[in-house]
Amino acid sequence: MPGDSGGLGKTDGAPVTKCEAPEKGRAPFAPYTASGTRPMPKTPHPANRPGGVSRWAALLAAGFWLCVWQAASLCIGQRLLLASPVEVCRALLRLLPTAAFWQRAAFSAARIIGGFVLALAAGAFFGVCAAASRWAEALLRPPMLAIRTVPVASFIILALLWLRGTGGLSVFISFLMVLPVVYENVLAGIRAADETLLEMAAVFRVPLWRRMRALYAPAVLPYFRSACAVGLGLCWKSGVAAEVIGISGGSIGEALYNAKLLFATDELLAWTAIIVLLSLAFERLFLRLLQCAERRLMGGAAHE
Amino acid sequence: MNEAEGRVLLELQNVCKCYGGAPVLRGVSLALTCGAPVCVTGRSGIGKTTLLRLMLGLERPDSGAVLVREGVRFSAVFQENRLIEHLSAADNVRFVCPASAMPDGAALAGAFAAVGLTRQEMQKKALALSGGQQRRTALLRALLAPADAVLLDEPFTGLDAEARRAAAAYIAQACAHRALLCITHEPGDAALLRARVFSLEEA
Numbered sequence: 149m150p151g152d153s154g155g156l157g158k159t160d161g162a163p164v165t166k167c168e169a170p171e172k173g174r175a176p177f178a179p180y181t182a183s184g185t186r187p188m189p190k191t192p193h194p195a196n197r198p199g200g201v202s203r204w205a206a207l208l209a210a211g212f213w214l215c216v217w218q219a220a221s222l223c224i225g226q227r228l229l230l231a232s233p234v235e236v237c238r239a240l241l242r243l244l245p246t247a248a249f250w251q252r253a254a255f256s257a258a259r260i261i262g263g264f265v266l267a268l269a270a271g272a273f274f275g276v277c278a279a280a281s282r283w284a285e286a287l288l289r290p291p292m293l294a295i296r297t298v299p300v301a302s303f304i305i306l307a308l309l310w311l312r313g314t315g316g317l318s319v320f321i322s323f324l325m326v327l328p329v330v331y332e333n334v335l336a337g338i339r340a341a342d343e344t345l346l347e348m349a350a351v352f353r354v355p356l357w358r359r360m361r362a363l364y365a366p367a368v369l370p371y372f373r374s375a376c377a378v379g380l381g382l383c384w385k386s387g388v389a390a391e392v393i394g395i396s397g398g399s400i401g402e403a404l405y406n407a408k409l410l411f412a413t414d415e416l417l418a419w420t421a422i423i424v425l426l427s428l429a430f431e432r433l434f435l436r437l438l439q440c441a442e443r444r445l446m447g448g449a450a451h452e
Numbered sequence: 453m454n455e456a457e458g459r460v461l462l463e464l465q466n467v468c469k470c471y472g473g474a475p476v477l478r479g480v481s482l483a484l485t486c487g488a489p490v491c492v493t494g495r496s497g498i499g500k501t502t503l504l505r506l507m508l509g510l511e512r513p514d515s516g517a518v519l520v521r522e523g524v525r526f527s528a529v530f531q532e533n534r535l536i537e538h539l540s541a542a543d544n545v546r547f548v549c550p551a552s553a554m555p556d557g558a559a560l561a562g563a564f565a566a567v568g569l570t571r572q573e574m575q576k577k578a579l580a581l582s583g584g585q586q587r588r589t590a591l592l593r594a595l596l597a598p599a600d601a602v603l604l605d606e607p608f609t610g611l612d613a614e615a616r617r618a619a620a621a622y623i624a625q626a627c628a629h630r631a632l633l634c635i636t637h638e639p640g641d642a643a644l645l646r647a648r649v650f651s652l653e654e655a
Contacts, residue, residue, distance in 0.1 A: 348534040351508050351526055352548035352597055362536055362547055446538065 231414035239418035256318065256400040257426060260387035263322030264379060270323070271330025271375070278331070279338035292328045300325060304390045318399065321390035322383035329382065333375035337368030365445050369438075376434055384427040459486045461524045461601050461631045462507055467516035469502055476502050479516070482650060484601055489624075489632035491642035494652030500635045501531050503652070504603050507633070527599035529607045533590040535578035541589040542574045545596050553598040563592055566622045568615050583610040591619060601631040608641065620644035 201209075214233050221232035231239075243249045274292075278285035295303075300321065307320050341364050349359045391401020400419055407416035462484040469477040476499040484490065484507070492500050505511040506518055508526055527548070535544050542560055549555065555563070564574045567588040578586060587610045594602055607623070608616045623632070624645050634645055642649045 344530070344532060344534050345536060347510060348528075348530065349548075351510070351528050352593075352599075353525065354548055355550075358547065362539065366538060 228411050228413055231417055235414040236417045236421060239412075239414040240421065243415070243418055243422075252398060252400050252403055253422065253426065255398045256388065256391060257430070259315070259318040259399075260322045260383050261430060263319040263324075263387060264326050264383040266319070267323045267326035267379065267383070268330055268376070271327050272334050272372070274327075275331045275334025275338065278335050285335070288331070292331055295324055296328045300386050300389060301393070304393045307390065308394050315396065317394045317396055318387040318390045318401070322387040325382045325386040326379035329379050330372075330375045333371040334368060337371030338364060340371070341367035361445060365442075369442055373435065373438060376438060377431060380431045380434060381427060384423055384430075388423055458488070459521075460484070461486060461521050463519045464503075464506065465517045465519065467503075467506060467513045467518060469499065469506065469511065470514050471502075477506075477513075477652075480652070481516075484631040484633055486600070486631050487629055489627060489634065489645050489647035490650050491645060491647040492633060492635045492650050492652060493637070493639065493642075496637075498652045500652060501605055504528070504605050504633070504635060507601075507603055524601055525597075525599045526601050526603060527594040527597040528602070529587075529590050529594045529604045531605045533578075533586045535586055535589060535593075537579040538577060540575050540577055541569070541581060541585070541592075544578055544589055545593045548593055548597045550598065555596055560596075563596055563622075567592060567619050584612070584615060587611060588615070588619060591623070595623065595626040599630065601633070602627050604632070604634040606635055606637065608636070608638070616641075617644065 217230075218232050218234070221227075221230045221235075224230050227235060274284075274288055278288050303324055304317070304321055307317050311317055311320060345363050346359070349363060388401050388404070390396075391399040392405050393401075395402055395405055400423060404416060404419050407413075407419060460483050464480055464482045467477055467480045468475065480499075480503065482490070482503075492503060494500055502511060506513055508528060509518070509520070535541075536547060539547065541564070545560060545563075546554060561571050561574060564570070569585060569588055569592075573581065573585055576585075578589065581589065587607070591604070591607050594604065594607075602623075604623070608619060611619060620641065621644075623634070632645070632647070634641065634647060636642070639649075641647075
């Protein structure tokens with residue numbers, strides 16, 4: 149209606165959106181606020197927190213505790229109860245050149261990391277669903293709470309019954325332990341997104357993909373990074389525990405179980421050290437990959 | 453004359469709004485028309501920002517109606533700058549522009565220059581800009597977005613007299629054929645924008 153200055157209240161045939169006072173008993177109109185959003189304090193990533201120790205201090209501390217361990221094993225004087233660090237190193241050197249060692253490491257790593265990656269995908273998906281809908285959040289709360297509180301041993305026994313012979317025991321257990329961690333962190337991250345910026349983006353009708361990159365991603369990433377760091381530790385602990393209880397053939401867990409049967413404490417500790425090293429290596433690798441992805445995601449967030 | 457000129461895009465009819473039982477707006481009626489800028493004035497706390505939020509659909513009136521012509525696109529300068537801190541000033545402007553209306557580098561630099569910002573300042577992260585520079589970036593974002601109605605809540609906050617004049621001239625030029633509502637405390641701003649004054653105290 150060019151040139152029309154008669155006002156929108158008059159019937160000029162032009163389509164008009166009417167926003168009136170809400171009816172009694174109906175929820176007040178709040179179009180651009182995500183349901184249930186509440187401002188949450190942004191927590192810095194653990195690596196950026198003040199009070200971190202230097203590399204030299206960490207090496208010195210590790211050396212000190214190795215000396216304590218050596219002294220303790222010398223005092224006890226029984227290899228069966230506590231093997232010394234030197235004996236553990238010897239056991240490690242014995243294991244490292246064997247093909248069986250690498251096969252076991254690859255077997256366990258593939259399954260445990262597989263479970264972790266599945267948990268990342270599922271946890272992120274459910275976290276987004278819960279942030280988008282109160283119903284979804286209400287629906288997801290009981291299973292997430294149950295997974296978090298039920299002892300891992302119960303799940304392992306159940307999984308043994310359900311997945312007998314499928315080789316998926318450690319995948320399932322590491323998936324289950326990491327899932328609630330990722331879910332809760334993604335949900336908290338989405339809710340930490342700046343509401344005033346979301347409101348601005350809604351007024352300007354910024355496309356969802358651009359909002360996700362420029363507004364949600366920076367809010368979620370610190371939470372997601374923390375979830376990954378915690379989850380990687382958890383998945384190795386629970387995954388290996390599942391392998392020990394289920395005596396999964398060809399796994400690190402089975403090697404631990406055999407070492408226990410043979411009272412080979414040095415070998416038991418050597419495998420433990422390998423689990424710790426694998427866990428740390430995967431954590432480093434994964435956080436580095438995440439950092440690269442972050443840079444790519446944030447670059448050009450404004451106009452793609 | 454632009455064909456949209458004189459067209460009413462938004463109308464408030466006897467709008468009332470209360471917060472916690474205390475009335476903020478009572479029976480306010482106002483129409484926003486293309487090419488007829490309006491300056492809303494009134495003392496602090498009288499409901500100027502509430503009026504803007506009602507127009508943007510961010511609040512609902514307790515009584516009365518807010519009528520918006522179908523398909524009308526809004527842009528706004530809010531009371532706060534609401535810039536994305538990790539993006540540059542230029543990227544903050546690009547953020548709200550659809551791919552089809554994305555200004556190129558030269559156009560963007562020209563717009564920044566019109567409000568007194570250099571190419572270097574345009575590339576700075578929003579967090580690194582001064583209060584006045586941030587305000588002008590927020591203003592440019594509203595003006596360069598492809599909007600039919602531009603609503604500005606005290607757009608000159610933190611600007612000196614010269615920057616204020618330059619910004620007002622750019623607003624008047626950019627909104628010549630659009631609907632413009634500007635909330636201000638300064639009586640002189642209406643003259644700068646060649647706008648009619650709508651006093652909330654009188655309304």
